[in-house]
Amino acid sequence: MKRVFSGARPTGKQHIGNYLGAIQNYVKLQNDYECVYCVVDVHALTTAEETTRLSEYTIDMALDWLAAGIDPTRSIVFVQSHVPEVMQLYTLLGMLTPLSWLLRVPTFKEKAKAQPQNVNHGLVGYPILQTADIVLYKAEIVPVGEDQLPHLELAREIVRRFNSLYGEIFPEPSAKLTDFPIVMGLDGSQKMSKSYGNTIDLDSSDEETRVKVMNAVTDPARRLRSDPGHPAVCNVFKLHGHFSQDEIEQLKSDCIAAHIGCVDCKKKLTQHVNQSLTPFRERRKELVQRPEYVLDVLSDGARRARLIAVKTMQQVDAAIGFLHIRDAV
Numbered sequence: 001m002k003r004v005f006s007g008a009r010p011t012g013k014q015h016i017g018n019y020l021g022a023i024q025n026y027v028k029l030q031n032d033y034e035c036v037y038c039v040v041d042v043h044a045l046t047t048a049e050e051t052t053r054l055s056e057y058t059i060d061m062a063l064d065w066l067a068a069g070i071d072p073t074r075s076i077v078f079v080q081s082h083v084p085e086v087m088q089l090y091t092l093l094g095m096l097t098p099l100s101w102l103l104r105v106p107t108f109k110e111k112a113k114a115q116p117q118n119v120n121h122g123l124v125g126y127p128i129l130q131t132a133d134i135v136l137y138k139a140e141i142v143p144v145g146e147d148q149l150p151h152l153e154l155a156r157e158i159v160r161r162f163n164s165l166y167g168e169i170f171p172e173p174s175a176k177l178t179d180f181p182i183v184m185g186l187d188g189s190q191k192m193s194k195s196y197g198n199t200i201d202l203d204s205s206d207e208e209t210r211v212k213v214m215n216a217v218t219d220p221a222r223r224l225r226s227d228p229g230h231p232a233v234c235n236v237f238k239l240h241g242h243f244s245q246d247e248i249e250q251l252k253s254d255c256i257a258a259h260i261g262c263v264d265c266k267k268k269l270t271q272h273v274n275q276s277l278t279p280f281r282e283r284r285k286e287l288v289q290r291p292e293y294v295l296d297v298l299s300d301g302a303r304r305a306r307l308i309a310v311k312t313m314q315q316v317d318a319a320i321g322f323l324h325i326r327d328a329v
């Protein structure tokens, strides 16, 4: 089976947008690929100056993945900082990546604008570390959304440059274009994101979910129960699209005809979100009771990832031509 690599930054609690997009896709990919899934905690430092909750978020991410169905006996699940070889490779790839390639990356420009007080070296070098993550494990496939294609193209350029300078060490990773659904946030104005505070967190209880949904913004033009609604502009309706597919047409016509009020519509959504997440939440609760198990999974994942990483770095060092001595300390 071809090897897939994907990573996610542990910068906060994960939410249903992450679940419907990346996490469910991770679970499916296990059927067709050898998957390597990494909690990229070093990448988190490019935007997070405050790290007091970094290890908590790292565990949270692993818990979410395992509860959703990522099987650590089939996939390698590990934490980026537990495999130090990635830092070596990051440094070496940085030596052959022209700065101009990095400065043109749209997300660098966006992030530099968003955090002018912290335009750090890691922010501009982000695509190099991302490339190192992928190629250290010789992954051939990277699941990406359309918006991430330029990043993968840059990774491919870096690989081509390395291979042309030092020999064919790395496979050029290919994109597995994935249709990640854009899940609207509860504020109705932008996509669900922890930075906007408009999320339903995956570890929320049924009651916490209910409170969040009941406070969600709906069609702003619908002021009275008797006003016809406009599902096309209502984010509650968009969320129904993910959780209430069997009833979606009925809900649409009931809304347009004002046969259903927003309160009842939100109650239905709450019920469907909670029903759909019940197996995940139960499994997650069980795992929370077994912290040693989760640490064991991450430790075994790091061990398996390092077996690949060490071998790759031996090939890289030899290809570049570093002086080799046995037992260097």
Ligand code: SF4
Pocket: 218, 219, 222, 229, 230, 231, 234, 235, 236, 237, 255, 256, 260, 261, 262, 263, 265, 266
């Ligand atoms: S009835 Fe539902 S879909 Fe229609 S506006 Fe209200 S919340 Fe939105």
